[in-house]
Amino acid sequence: MNNLPVETRTGWAPSLRYPDPAVVILDPSFAKYRLFAASVERLATGFRWMEGPVWFGDGRFLLASDVASNRIIRWDEVTGVASVYRESSNYANGHTRDLQGRLITCEAAVTRRISRTEHDGRITTLADRFEGKRLNSPNDIVCQSNGAIWFTDPPFQLANNYEGRIAAQELPHAVYRIDPNSGQLHQVIDDLAGPNGLCFSPDERTLYVVESRAEPSRRVWAYAVGKDGKLSNKTLHIDAQGPGAFDGIKCDVDGNIWAGWGSNGAADADAGALDGVMVFNPEGRAIGHIRLPERCANLCFGGADNNRLFMASSHSIYALYVNARGAERR
Numbered sequence: 001m002n003n004l005p006v007e008t009r010t011g012w013a014p015s016l017r018y019p020d021p022a023v024v025i026l027d028p029s030f031a032k033y034r035l036f037a038a039s040v041e042r043l044a045t046g047f048r049w050m051e052g053p054v055w056f057g058d059g060r061f062l063l064a065s066d067v068a069s070n071r072i073i074r075w076d077e078v079t080g081v082a083s084v085y086r087e088s089s090n091y092a093n094g095h096t097r098d099l100q101g102r103l104i105t106c107e108a109a110v111t112r113r114i115s116r117t118e119h120d121g122r123i124t125t126l127a128d129r130f131e132g133k134r135l136n137s138p139n140d141i142v143c144q145s146n147g148a149i150w151f152t153d154p155p156f157q158l159a160n161n162y163e164g165r166i167a168a169q170e171l172p173h174a175v176y177r178i179d180p181n182s183g184q185l186h187q188v189i190d191d192l193a194g195p196n197g198l199c200f201s202p203d204e205r206t207l208y209v210v211e212s213r214a215e216p217s218r219r220v221w222a223y224a225v226g227k228d229g230k231l232s233n234k235t236l237h238i239d240a241q242g243p244g245a246f247d248g249i250k251c252d253v254d255g256n257i258w259a260g261w262g263s264n265g266a267a268d269a270d271a272g273a274l275d276g277v278m279v280f281n282p283e284g285r286a287i288g289h290i291r292l293p294e295r296c297a298n299l300c301f302g303g304a305d306n307n308r309l310f311m312a313s314s315h316s317i318y319a320l321y322v323n324a325r326g327a328e329r330r
Helices: 028-033
Strands: 023-025 041-056 061-066 071-076 082-087 092-097 103-107 113-117 123-127 141-143 149-153 174-178 185-189 195-200 206-211 218-225 231-240 245-251 257-262 276-280 286-291 298-302 308-321
Touching (some): 023 028, 028 286, 041 071, 061 092, 061 308, 103 141, 149 195, 174 195, 218 245, 257 308, 286 308
Parallel strands (some): 041 298, 195 245
Antiparallel strands (some): 023 286, 041 061, 041 308, 113 123, 141 149, 174 185, 195 206, 206 218, 245 257, 257 276, 276 286
16 A cells, blocks of 8 residues: 655644634533544545545544545554555445444445445445346445444436546435345435435434435434334434535434535635534534534544544545544444
8 A cells, every 4th residue: 555645735734722713612512522622633635535434443544435536545543644445446435334343335436336345355245236226326324233234325426427437327316224134225215315424323213314405405304213124203303504514424422413514615605614514412403513624524433432533524534532422333
């Protein structure tokens, strides 16, 4: 693997002040999650479009997708070095780990599949078709504690030859579940426009799904999860009216949703001020904002105590220690 340079880009520098002014308290309830002597760190930069971070605690490294470069990047906690983990990743996007610690990947173009990297490095296809039709461009993914794998499948990466490959859409925008026992693929949601990030509540009784192409606003929907994997009681959990847009999401152990966040473009007033991570409490109210100089696409918790927030943000990977722990741990 070739080491990648950690570039210094103009327009951003780590804060020398504590508390870091980039960690903004929007509601007093967020104050307990901000650590006084922790600041936003830029771990690596110089990428094209970073997505889908996943933490490997047993190896003390982070994997994340540099989507437009068609590769997966590895950042090592011990050395601080970013290197290429996999070239020609089939425009990989989201990642998770299964109950055996194996890498599960959304390969969003070319193969258009969910793959599993075995411990010996072999790659196994878990799903690439539904009812004989090819998946669109699998986007984000989560593994439930019973081994079921859930993922979103919008057609985003079928639209150009930069972040994917232009190809025909064969299936509706949908969310799928791979049964942990039979391996059978089930289409569980088919009525969302641009299903994107998804995560479970700490007790896994609720599934949250981002609808990123909803008009006139961006939304997060909540579904009750049955023991058989069936969903019910669709409820609008967050309606982000106005500027700003969701991407990837994760829950902490208190049930707060930490969301990749950013502007939808120049049409948003003061667009740069929106970029970063927005935190919503279990009732769906915004309580905190971690400001970054780039739009954050996705995030994950990691580190030895599962309290380090890793943020894949356009050209860079950032991190911040917080007084919260991720609900999902592999």
